[in-house]
Amino acid sequence: MxxxxxxxxxxxxxxxxxxxxxxxxxxxxxVPSSSVLGTISSYYVQRYGFHPGCQVVAFTGDNPASLAGMRLEEGDIAVSLGTSDTLFLWLREPTPSLEGHIFCNPVDPQHYMALLCFKNGSLMRERIRDESASCSWSEFSKALRATEMGNGGNLGFYFDVMEITPEIIGRHRFNAENCEVSAFPRDVEIRALIEGQFMAKRIHAEGLGYRVMPKTKILATGGASHNRDILQVLADVFDAPVYVTDTANSACVGSAYRAFHGLAAGAAVPFADVVKLAPQPRLAVTPTPGAAQVYEALLPQYAKLEQRILSQTRGPPE
Structure with missing residues (x-):
């Protein structure tokens, strides 16, 4: 493709x-994603017993199918918090760059989807938990609750392996005066990690054309989505409510939804109408009052520091 x-x-x-x-x-x-391409090949009828009238709907890949399976709508984000963290974004007007991927939207031919992958996900969170919270998620959560939004201006970048977005390795900590420091207090370290991970996601999503909308919702999956305090930081950074979904194998579910869209409804019916009776995600957290103001000030600073680290790593432009 x-x-x-x-x-x-x-x-x-x-x-x-x-x-x-x-x-x-x-x-x-x-062709549009809801198009019926014809009937199945006679080979599959003879070899596997398919009905000769079985129709075939246009194919898609696993990541676009996952967007369909999680039933994203315009302005929504899906965040998979696993070994690597992955973002799926619904976009109206993408701005492609050398980072991330832009695809055709699998359920709306007029719109697009974007994908961003961050390699330092749960393994990085587990390392900071072990180092700063005595290997305890309970202590990790307690540290997030004990520290304020914005972390007193302390910002951190935590990449124990070479990151994909952006290409940085190492741990870099900056105090409120933007001076690099060697260490943070334990609670500050934990919040710096989580805030930094989610600020990076928002910054790079916006770089691909994403904008938070009044109706935006975040759908979180993966291991860290079971931690309410981590989700609270996610909601605060994006200034949007976070929902959790128990949908497993979202690519397979999305392929089934798309087949139903193509066969039962056709292109004239919106995908959202086709899946409106499917189980709804559960609201987990809403943004803390005042979060938007805190992170509107911090996000540009985080982006500037990221560029500083990149320039130090790569050297001056030729």
């Missing part, structure tokens, strides 16, 4: 020519 011009929904002739002759004819014409 990297051969597709996502704005025009046609194959890029330059990319096709660079890959193989007559490739466009072999690929076929791109």
């Amino acid at each position: 990297n051969l597709l011009q996502i704005c025009d929904k046609v194959w890029s002739q330059a990319c096709l020519s660079a890959c193989a002759p007559d490739l466009e004819e072999k690929l076929g014409r791109p």
Whole structure:
């Protein structure tokens, strides 16, 4: 699909020519995601017993299928808090860059989706828990509750392995005067980690064209989504309510939803109407009053410090 011009929904002739002759004819014409492509091949009927009238809906990849499975709507974010942290974003007007990925939206042909992956996820959180909270999630949560939003201006970057977004490695701590320091008190260290992880996610999401909207909601999954105090920081940084969903194998569920959309409803019915009877996510936390003002001031500072670290790592531009 990297051969597709996502704005025009046609194959890029330059990319096709660079890959193989007559490739466009072999690929076929791109179609909207709810299109029925025809009936299943006779091979599958004979080999696996499919009904010869079984219809096939347009294919998609696992990440777009996950967006469908979690039933995101415009302005929503899905955050998977696992070994790596992953963001799925619903976008109306993307601004592609060298970071992240922009796809066609799997349930709305007029919109787009973005994906961002952050390698230092739960393993980094577990290391700071072990070092600063006596290996206890309870103590970790207590530290988050004991420290104020904004962490007194102390900001941290925690990348024990080379990060994907951005390409930084190491631990970097800055006090309220933007001076780099070697260590933080334990409670400050814990909040600096969690705030830093979520501020980075918001900054890089906005770099791809995402904007928090009044109706924005965040759907959280993965191991850390069971920790209410971590989710509270997520809600505060994004200034949006956080919901949790028990949907497992969201890519498979999303593929089933898309099949139902194509076969039962057709392109004229919005995807949201097709899945409106599906189980709803559960509200976990809402933003703390005053959070928007705190992080509106901190987010630009965090972005500047990130660029400072990157320039120190890469050296001055040629």
